[in-house]
Amino acid sequence: MTTAASVRRDEPDLSVVVTQLMKGVVYRDVHESQWGQLLQLQPQVRDYVGVIGLTVVVDEAEGYAFLRSRPDLGDDDGPGIPRLIPRRALSFHVSLVLALLRKKLIEFDATGGDAKLVLSRDHIVEIVRVFMPAGSNEARLVDQIDSTIGKVVDLGFLRRIKGADLHFEVRRILKAFVDGQWLAEFDQRLAEYAAELLGDEPEEV
Structure with a gap:
C-alpha cells in the first residue's frame, strides 16, 4: 500500500x-x-x-x-547584494598544476578513452618537475608538489581514488574553470610559468 x-x-x-x-x-x-x-x-x-x-x-x-x-554582480556594486562566493587568488604552483591537468584532460578526451582520467602521484610529480628550476633539492621539490596536489584536492579538481591513495581522478569540473580562451593561450602561459620558475624574464620577439 x-x-x-x-x-x-x-x-x-x-x-x-x-x-x-x-x-x-x-x-x-x-x-x-x-x-x-x-x-x-x-x-x-x-x-x-x-x-x-x-x-x-x-x-x-x-x-x-x-x-x-551572478556575473552581473561586480565587486564595486556598492550596498547591493554582497558576494557570497568570493574569488580565490590561486598560488602560482596551484595555477601551474591546474594548467597541466587541463592539458592532460584535453589529450585524454582526444583519445576517446574511459570517462575518467586517473593519474598517479608520480606522474603528476614528473609533469610538474619539467617546470621547476634545475638543481632544485629533490626532497624539497617533491614535498612542494605533494603540498600543491593536496591544495588541488581541497579545491575539488582532483579526487583521491579509494584504496589507491597515490592515484587521483581529474574531476571534469576543471573544464568549467579553465575555459577555451585560456586554453588558446596555453603554450604562452606555460612559457611564462617556466620563465617565472626559472627566474628569467620572457624574451621579446
Missing part, C-alpha cells in the same frame, strides 16, 4: 538540492539522489539562489553542477 508519506519522500526536495549545492559541487556519480532531483528542479533552484546573488551551473553531459556568483 502506498502512503502519502512515501509519495512525499519520492518527490524532489528543493531544500535538499540547495543545501547540497551550498556545500560544494554536486556530481552525478557521487550524489545520485541530489543530482536527479536537481535536474527536475532546475528552474526552482535558479530562482531560489538568484535571490541571494548566485546562479547554478549545470553540465549534464559531464555530470556536475555548482553555484557561482
Whole structure:
C-alpha cells in the first residue's frame, strides 16, 4: 500500500538540492539522489539562489553542477547584494598544476578513452618537475608538489581514488574553470610559468 508519506519522500526536495549545492559541487556519480532531483528542479533552484546573488551551473553531459556568483554582480556594486562566493587568488604552483591537468584532460578526451582520467602521484610529480628550476633539492621539490596536489584536492579538481591513495581522478569540473580562451593561450602561459620558475624574464620577439 502506498502512503502519502512515501509519495512525499519520492518527490524532489528543493531544500535538499540547495543545501547540497551550498556545500560544494554536486556530481552525478557521487550524489545520485541530489543530482536527479536537481535536474527536475532546475528552474526552482535558479530562482531560489538568484535571490541571494548566485546562479547554478549545470553540465549534464559531464555530470556536475555548482553555484557561482551572478556575473552581473561586480565587486564595486556598492550596498547591493554582497558576494557570497568570493574569488580565490590561486598560488602560482596551484595555477601551474591546474594548467597541466587541463592539458592532460584535453589529450585524454582526444583519445576517446574511459570517462575518467586517473593519474598517479608520480606522474603528476614528473609533469610538474619539467617546470621547476634545475638543481632544485629533490626532497624539497617533491614535498612542494605533494603540498600543491593536496591544495588541488581541497579545491575539488582532483579526487583521491579509494584504496589507491597515490592515484587521483581529474574531476571534469576543471573544464568549467579553465575555459577555451585560456586554453588558446596555453603554450604562452606555460612559457611564462617556466620563465617565472626559472627566474628569467620572457624574451621579446
